[in-house]
Amino acid sequence: MANKTVKIDVEYLTRVEGHGNIVIDVKEGKIDKCEFQVVESPRLFEGMLRGRSIFEAQHITSRICGICSCGHSLASIQAAEDALGVTPTEQTIKLRKLLLDYEFLDSHVLHVYLLAAPDVLGVPSFVPLVKTHNAVVRRALRMKKLCNDVCDILVGRHVHPISAIVGGFTKLPRPKDLDAMLEMLESMRDDMAETLALAKTLQFPDFYRETEYVGLVSDDEEYPLLMGDVGSTDGKRLGKKDYRQATNEFIDPRSSAKFAKWSRDSYLVGALARFNLNSDKLHPTAKAIAEELGLKPICHNPYLNTVAQVVEIVHCYEHAIDLIKDLKKNGINYDEEIVVGVNEQQKIPVRAGDGVGAVEVPRGILFHNYVTDSNGIIEQANCIIPTNQNIANIEYDMMKLLPEILDQTKEEITLKMEMLVRAYDPCISCSAHYLNVKFVE
Incomplete structure (x- = not known):
């Protein structure tokens, strides 16, 4: 008008x-x-890290978010290992990927069911759904509890994980733990099928705005969540050490959060960005689901980020099951278990360094950057959160x-x-x- x-x-x-x-x-x-x-x-976490041992960082930064605790821990550990010159073993990488799968499942289920679905089901929040869609609410809570439970088995607890540390894990899953996690995930198949059925009924506004999509990219065949370079749909690609050239954070007086931009005035990170960049690397089952839901790259409708989350739910679910089966088949090398103060040969020598961690968390690519002195004490810290990168694009x-x-x-x-x-x-x-x-x- x-x-x-x-x-x-x-x-x-x-x-x-x-x-x-x-x-x-x-x-x-x-x-x-x-x-x-x-x-x-201001949260002041970067200030809290200064003067602390780099080996404490993952326990401090996991407190930044109760939903993405594991993601912050993994980004922090990756930055610390980069600063110290530590290369994680193949087994450690697999277990960290499994942990990320669990976190994505937990977070995406929360958003799709309890935050996004009420809008399209015509209710103001998930609370009225207890009466009108009781089975839907019960399914959501059941799935979320299961995600928390498998996380507890793997790292002690989902919120603020315990056993994932610099160099590996203080406790590795035993055969009975792998069996339990696999059985629990397999028990969720019916709920997964119902989730997809629900997703097909969700109708989102038809809106289009072309923008730049940013996330991890890799030459590997696997959908990159834990490791890779920083890439964009505008054809740019940088090593994670050059993340500042991609984020270009700047301050606007009306906001206490920084803004970010790369090739354009803004960019988008998150499930839709990852799908637009790496859809060809999704698990085959997730690819099929994306086709069923009508999601194709490059999608420029931000409302469909929720649909991309559904696709990632399927990917992370199937990928987690495949990882556990692989660990069961090849066995766990318990010699890699780090018992602090006992197996002294596994102590990590400290050095001065500048390390960067770049990890995909449910809401997008997350950066941690630590500068340490020769005693492994953090002198500078920088954390760039996915939502901060999205603020300008939302506007x-x-x-x-x-x-x-x-x-x-x-x-x-x-x-x-x-x-x-x-x-x-x-x-x-x-x-x-x-x-x-x-x-x-």
Whole structure:
């Protein structure tokens, strides 16, 4: 509507993690302001790391997020090993990949079922679904509990893992543990089938905005989540040491979070970016599911990030089962188990270094960078979170979407704006509530 005037003030976005505002001001059809403002207080984790041993870093940084604890631990460990010159064994890499699979399953199930699905099922949150879609809620909680349980077996606990450390693991899974994890995952097949059936019924807005997609890329045949270079759909590729050239963080006074850009004014990280970059490397079953769901690269609809998450649920599920079967077949080398203070020969010598970790977590590529002195004490630390990299892209999506939906009702505009933000599965800090949009005309 050419002459429509709308003022939208969303104070403290909810049903997302952390504190952020949406501010939109449209006067007679002209957009005067369309901003996504992050007003979260600084977390100061980088400052907390300075002066601490590099061997403590993964336990500190896992506290950044209760959902991505394992991802932060793995990025931290990778950065520490890079600084210290440690090369993990093939067995350690397999177990770390398994841990990432578990984290992706846990996080994506949470988002698809409890954060995104209520929007398309016509309810304000997952709570009403207890009555209207009881089986759906029970399935979601059952799947999430199972993901937590297999994580507990592998690393002691899912939130703030214990046994994954620099150099490997302090406790390696025994044969009975591998059997238990495999049996638990196999027991989830019916729930996986129902998840896919649900996904086929979810209808998302038809919206298109071309942007740059950034994530890990690799020459290996495997879908890269743990290791690789930093690549983009604009044809750029850098080693992880050059991550600053890709992220180009900058400050805007209206936000307490930094913004990022690479080839364009913004870029997108997360499930959709990974799919657009590496869909040919997905597990065959996940490829088939993507085709069933109509998801094809390169997809420029940010709402379909949730659909890409469903595809990754299938990939990580099948990949985890394959990894466990491989570990069972080849056996575990328990000589690699690190018992701190006992097997002294496995102590890692410290040195001055500058290490970078680049790991995909559910919401996108995560960077940790530590500079250490000759005693292994951290002098500088830098952590670049996926949501910070997405903030500018969210705002550009909002600016394109708004004029396309101005002729709709307030309720329809509200829902589409809420869904757009939630599609990114933002993790501004660690809170989760319901998004409330207020209109003032």
